[in-house]
Amino acid sequence: MSISSAIAPHLPYLRRFARMLSGSQKAGDAYVVATLESLVAAPDAFDRSVSPPIALYRQFLGIWNSVNGNEGGDPTDGGVERTLGAITPRPRQAFLLATVESFSIDEIAQVLREAPETVRDLLTEASREIATSIATDVLIIEDEPIIAMDLESLVESLGHRVSAVARTHREAVAAVEQKKPGLVLADVQLADGSSGLDAVNEILAAYDVPVIFVTAYPERLLTGERPEPTYLITKPFQTETLRAVIDQALFFDSRAHAADAAIG
CATH class of the missing domain: 3.40.50.2300 (Response regulator)
Structure with missing residues (x-):
């Protein structure tokens, strides 16, 4: 199966995830486009050893983390509304993968390349930070x-x-x-x-x-x-x-x- 066929059903959900992670549709879509461009330029980067959605989200977050770092940013140089700014980056990613995308602990661990125990710690940290803010x-x-x-x-x-x-x-x-x-x-x-x-x-x-x-x-x-x-x-x-x-x-x-x- 081609990469485009494998990821097509998951792109609307990735756009939703990207929008919530970045805080705006413009910024989220820009990260998704950057992800797709990276796969066109280097198709071997798509990890076929895991399921297509995990490979896609893993590729996306690789782009996000390389551009965004820990401070936030937009690859189009536009502003990003920090609707999730109360949660630090890694717990924010784990939280949205769990609550918005309904990924399991093990699936999140694969996306983030972390141990399941680390994912649980990230979700606990997200809980603390959410409670502090709301x-x-x-x-x-x-x-x-x-x-x-x-x-x-x-x-x-x-x-x-x-x-x-x-x-x-x-x-x-x-x-x-x-x-x-x-x-x-x-x-x-x-x-x-x-x-x-x-x-x-x-x-x-x-x-x-x-x-x-x-x-x-x-x-x-x-x-x-x-x-x-x-x-x-x-x-x-x-x-x-x-x-x-x-x-x-x-x-x-x-x-x-x-x-x-x-x-x-």
């Missing part, structure tokens, strides 16, 4: 005390604050009226038989806030009969997975608000 108050809607404690510990370890722990629909709505959170972690089935989904819907009717459902009953949310949640974690959850989803939810929420402000 630390927020988190409402936990959970009726099981041990799980609530685990969630509270995780949230605080990421640098966020727990505004309240609610066990029922009524407690959740009252907690939000007392203090608006920047993130909600919600179970579906609550202590008094009430619904975490109903509580979240009532909260969202009044406030715009990202929500992550952490539930043993995902089938109650994934019905296809109504809008489904963007973020859904199944119990029992892996701490690493939930940490990554919290980072992703807050990061994309902050980008959405930044875009709204720019439009306004």
Whole structure:
């Protein structure tokens, strides 16, 4: 298979990745063009020992790192809007490969030419830096005390604050009226038989806030009969997975608000 055929299906995703990494479509596209030009000039640089997307992203980041270094830059000499400027370069790359491109730890390790343990360290560092820049108050809607404690510990370890722990629909709505959170972690089935989904819907009717459902009953949310949640974690959850989803939810929420402000 030719290089062009191998990479063609992945180019739209690489453009998305490049745009988010650089902070602008112009700069991102310039890096993608530079990557393609490098492959035309030296086709042997395309590593056929790995899958095409890994080889493509590896080639792209080789160009990015050689031009961009640690300080940022644009191969067209234009300015770059640093939408991810709060995260240092290597953790930023790992974070976007994981959250935007949905690469596994092992795949990211291949792209970055690092050990999986190093990738985990990079993602942990990205979590810390994200929390430092967009630390927020988190409402936990959970009726099981041990799980609530685990969630509270995780949230605080990421640098966020727990505004309240609610066990029922009524407690959740009252907690939000007392203090608006920047993130909600919600179970579906609550202590008094009430619904975490109903509580979240009532909260969202009044406030715009990202929500992550952490539930043993995902089938109650994934019905296809109504809008489904963007973020859904199944119990029992892996701490690493939930940490990554919290980072992703807050990061994309902050980008959405930044875009709204720019439009306004």
